[in-house]
Amino acid sequence: MPEGLDAISLSPLLYKFIHITFYGFTESMNALECFRGHKDAILRLWTEAVYAAYPMETTDFPQTLNDPFGNPAGDMTREAALAVYNAVAGEDVTVENIKNALERFVRLRAVQKGTPGRSMGVFYLMKPILRERMLPRLTAMGEVDAYLAAESRLDSLTLLAFDMYMEARETVAESRIKEIRNQYAQLARWARALKARTPAAG
């Protein structure tokens, strides 16, 4: 083997060869396309990791039914997974669209049992999956920067989700106060009216 052509330096070439042969990728193949190629597998792995954080006996349930109303938690997780992955991969997405896609999932996590870290840390469950599935490939393609940018986008998404989480928690807190007020609204109004028409003492 000529000097310098060891296995590591050959790997990008081999990688391109394999992908052009088996997946039909061309010279224009880039990190985004690579992400697209592994989308289904990574989405599946991440949703499984999220479900695995539920109690043992019910881990399988969210995967069984695709009905968005019969299995809403599963549907919310799948919707969030797709939005997260598209954003991480570098697809053309807007913050508004992502927030909309994440909202149900984040709101569910915000009222399910668990610390804030545990609730929002689920997004980081994608990192080991990305590192296993994408990092070697992108490294081989010479796209390490693209990989690091994707991880950074995951960090941004988690921060965005954390803001939404806090908003949801504040809504819950406000609801408590508002509900107490509403329960006695007419009684308080009556008491005020009574006080107003009671002659001053003395």
Next chain:
Amino acid sequence: MAKLPAPQMLIASRPDFPDQRWLDVKPEFTPGTFCYPAKKDTMEILHMPNPHEWDPAADDWGLPENWEKILCDAFADRLEKHRSLKLFMDICVRCGACADKCHFFLGTNDPKNMPVLRAELLRSLYRRDHTMLGKLLGRKAGARKWDKNVVKELFYYAYQCTECRRCSLFCPYGIDTAEITMIVRELLHEVGLGIHWIMDPVKNCSFTGNHLGIQPHSFVEIVEMLADDCETITGIRPKTPFNKKNAEILFITPSGDVFADPGIYTFMGYLMLFHELDLDYTLSTYASEGGNFGSFTTFNMAKKLNAKMYAEAERLNVKWLLGGECGHMWRVLNQYMDTYNGPTPANMIPPVSPVTGTVFHNAASTKMVHIAEFTADLIYHNKLKLDPGRNDHIITTFHDSCNPSRGMGLLDEPRYVLKAVCNNFIEMPENTIREQTFCCGAGSGLNTEEIMELRMRAGMPRGNALRYVQQKFGVNHMACICAIDRATLPPLANYWAPGVTVSGLHELVANALVMKGETKRTMDLRQEDLPGADGDEPADAPAARGEGE
């Protein structure tokens, strides 16, 4: 050198799960997961057994010394008394049809919120003492013994069931898990364990007739205030007859509609409708509560609190009862009232609408008619002049409250009324409405603020369906026929589908109702500007339909 754990270690996936069997995993009583306990004074004054101070978050719940005997005896007594309970304990084959039908399970993914396992908490105790296999084989036959942690577990999960009966709908044997929950709560009350949010209204109802314990004169004055509001809106002050002897009809509704927002607008709707019909009816300061939190306590307490309806019907010498929009009140009426408090007083007759002449044969026994049936009949016979255009700013959906829908089959009447008073009506998805309706997540006395986050996750399936029609069809309103719903759905909607308002059915009826001699409406019942009211259209707009057409 110490190192921080990786995120996935913090999230504690599979390896950190307890390795015990599900029955051995005990719940954690963290704030937000349990309701505040009933006060000792409250339990004492109600003559509830073994009243004591206790804290669900504490290790020791201060159970009476012979707690196990009390519970075993009480359980045996209930098995003897309710053949249905014995059947429900024996018959389950664990097919799992109910497992994913519970809104608490869908929101929490906690296995013990599957109705089958929630019932199994009691069934396992049943096996030990009441089945031969359980006595001989113990745990191998799914039996277990009572201990204090089991009591805690029963409490935790009996108050994570809203007795909505969605699971029963899917059970091939018709096991009513709600009744199992009712029995568990009844057993817990035997050792002095109850919750404040239920027992306080029970106490108030016992002494003053309504949940907040409002005295008769105050009750009347608050209703008068609401009548004043009606006058502000329509120029007509509706009558507010109280304790009128020999009236034809006694009207009973949950007191939440008198005290709580947004229920009051529904109550104003009743006043306006009855005034327009010149109905010979009366309200009562004694039977000033349709709701019955006794039904979340014990059967005997439910019976006691419900007795005031017929007692007042007899005292006032009315012919029949008309009931307002309420949930569990109707389950009690439809399912238990006959045996609790029947037969009806001799002065009562099968209900006949004085406006249409319709005989409500379905209420021949209890002599009590649901207002949605009453109003649907009025509309069917063209007796109301309605301008549904006044509700045109609303795109509404309808939430079937669990008890009227599954408990008494009241599915089409409210829809019929709603479609007559609103031009824009959208159904939520098929498997979330009618008999399959999802609970608001806070029925059966769980509509208390300290478990708000639990309510938000239990109500998630309902909120999710609402969000769907909001996003897809622009729905901005949800009507319902339950006072607890009117209290619990606004925060739920605000959480899962912000921007959707909630009201009772008769708020919308009164918005659309064209009353004789009314001033031009410029605001709705909430005294908010009526869109389009600035135009030159008279109150009797061409869009109005019904009487006079």
